[in-house]
Amino acid sequence: QKEVEQNSGPLSVPEGAIASLNCTYSDRxxxxxxxxxxxxxxxxxxxxxxxxxxxxxxxxxxxxxxxxSQYVSLLIRDSQPSDSATYLCAGALGGGAxxxxxxxxxxxxxQP
Amino acid sequence: xxGVMQNPRHLVRRRGQExxxxxxxxxxxxxxxxxxxxxxxxxxxxxxxxxxxIIDESGMPKERFSAEFPKEGPxxxxxxxxxxxxxxxxxxxxxxDSGAGGDTQYFGPGTRLTVL
Numbered sequence: 323q324k325e326v327e328q329n330s331g332p333l334s335v336p337e338g339a340i341a342s343l344n345c346t347y348s349d350r351x352x353x354x355x356x357x358x359x360x361x362x363x364x365x366x367x368x369x370x371x372x373x374x375x376x377x378x379x380x381x382x383x384x385x386x387x388x389x390x391s392q393y394v395s396l397l398i399r400d401s402q403p404s405d406s407a408t409y410l411c412a413g414a415l416g417g418g419a420x421x422x423x424x425x426x427x428x429x430x431x432x433q434p
Numbered sequence: 435x436x437g438v439m440q441n442p443r444h445l446v447r448r449r450g451q452e453x454x455x456x457x458x459x460x461x462x463x464x465x466x467x468x469x470x471x472x473x474x475x476x477x478x479x480x481x482x483x484x485x486x487x488i489i490d491e492s493g494m495p496k497e498r499f500s501a502e503f504p505k506e507g508p509x510x511x512x513x514x515x516x517x518x519x520x521x522x523x524x525x526x527x528x529x530x531d532s533g534a535g536g537d538t539q540y541f542g543p544g545t546r547l548t549v550l
Contacts, residue, residue: 412477
């Protein structure tokens with residue numbers, strides 16, 4: 323059974339600080355991982371994807387993948403109130419061309 | 435903006451009626467995925483389709499639910515004889531061809547189904 327685990331939060335971070343979101347997965351066959359942001363009542367919006375061990379940076383966001391530890395994380399630098407949302411971690415087998423397995427999401431609150 | 439389109443955005447049905455949810459993928463995308471999000475729950479994969487083919491329906495309930503993606507027109511998720519437990523947000527996602535580098539899925543705005 324493929325599972326993706328996230329701490330539901332809420333995670334409260336002061337504005338301007340670094341927000342660190344974590345995710346673990348059970349299926350060693352998982353090849354690719356995705357971070358989505360979801361505002362209340364809205365659809366998931368892709369933030370980043372990562373396939374290789376190590377770090378991947380895109381603007382204020384850095385995704386980290388450690389396949390040996392089955393661990394994925396997302397760092398948000400210089401957090402803004404507009405970053406307040408639920409962040410969903412998802413994993414896929416192979417190239418990602420199949421159904422994603424989502425965690426339940428971490429509710430992030432950026433305090434002004 | 436040729437994003438993923440879903441309609442209707444909101445759908446109200448009475449118990450026992452049928453619900454039809456439609457999804458048009460992004461331009462150039464040939465893979466469609468349906469997910470369900472129950473209140474306070476995570477997104478759950480239901481079915482993965484390509485044109486005229488169901489590739490993976492392992493997340494689809496065995497009864498009352500069906501999906502298709504015809505050669506022409508949108509993908510349809512059909513729920514027969516709806517029950518209150520079917521009330522949820524149903525999201526469609528699409529991706530380009532599979533291949534090396536993965537296949538990023540982009541989500542539509544969703545259909546909020548309410549069963550009275």
